[in-house]
Amino acid sequence: MEKFDKLTGVAAPLPIINIDTDMIIPKDYLKTIQRTGLGRGLFSEMRYREDGSDNPDFVLNKPAYKDATILVAGDNFGCGSSREHAPWALLDYGIRCVISTSFADIFYNNCFKNGILPVVVTPEELEKLLDDAGRGANATLSVDLEAQEIRGPDGGVIRFDIDPHRKHCLLNGLDDIGLTLEKAAAIDSFEGTMSAERPWT
Template sequence: MDKFESFSGVAAPMPLVNIDTDMIIPKQFLKTIKRSGLGVNLFAEMRYLDDGSENPDFMLNTPAYRNAEIIVAGDNFGCGSSREHAPWAIKDFGIKCVIATSFADIFFNNCFKNGILPIVLPQEQVDVLMKDAEKGSNARLDIDLENQTVTTSEGESFAFEVDPFRKHCLLEGLDDIGLTLEKVTSIDGFEAQASQARPWV
């Protein structure tokens, strides 16, 4: 996984609440056995018209937001299915950070496994960022994971929380299977104990 570096990027405002994973990546694209190339299908049903052409009204199709690297979203972003195709599609499109008042748990976890930073902020701060994002490509948000801040184009800064271990993994681009396997002795010990205590499992 690539290291997550601080960046300054265009943010697309998507104020709709409960943006679900079926919206993010419709089920017809789940039949791939690869993780790459899904960006073109991100938000497919909202992004394309019935004839396959782009819907000019959809945010990410407008010139200002075609190269967005951040989404500022409504409450409960990523609810629904556990499909990791949702973060894969987001990442492949070029989005590296999603900001909302809340995220669905499974989507939230999946983001970190794919080098995407989900940021939870209170409503008032998301409202400020949403307004800033609405200014289009001239307004860029600064995302600084090291110092845990988001800064608007007008210089207003908000601090966010992130789990220290997840932050470390994002910053270093670490594969956590490798990290876990370093603890194989502890896993062996636990399993030996568990199979004595509960031999029926």
């Protein structure tokens, strides 16, 4: 998993509440278990017209936001079904951080396992960040995980809380497999002992 330390990039405003995982990546894209290629389907029902052409009114189709790496979204982001394809699609598009006032639990957990930082802020802080993100090409935010700070284009600072273990995992690029491999020496030692004591197993 790619490490997350500091991220400076364009923030796209998506002030919609209850964005569920089907809105993030519709069920038509769930036929694959590959993590790549899903960026094309991200928000597809809002992003494309019925004929497949880009919807110019959708934020990620606007020139200023096509390369957004941060999403500032409404309350209860990632609700609905527990599909892990949702963070995969965000990551494949290039979104590394989602900021909202709250997240659905399963989506929130899946973000950390896939190298995305979900940041919880207050409603007042979200309004400020949505205003910052509304500046188009000047909507650059800086997210510092180590310092647990978001810096806006005008220099304002918002601090956020995060579980220390999850912070450690993101800073070091550790998913569940990575955490297990950190204990590889102890696992090898245990298996060696078991093989010596129980050669019949």
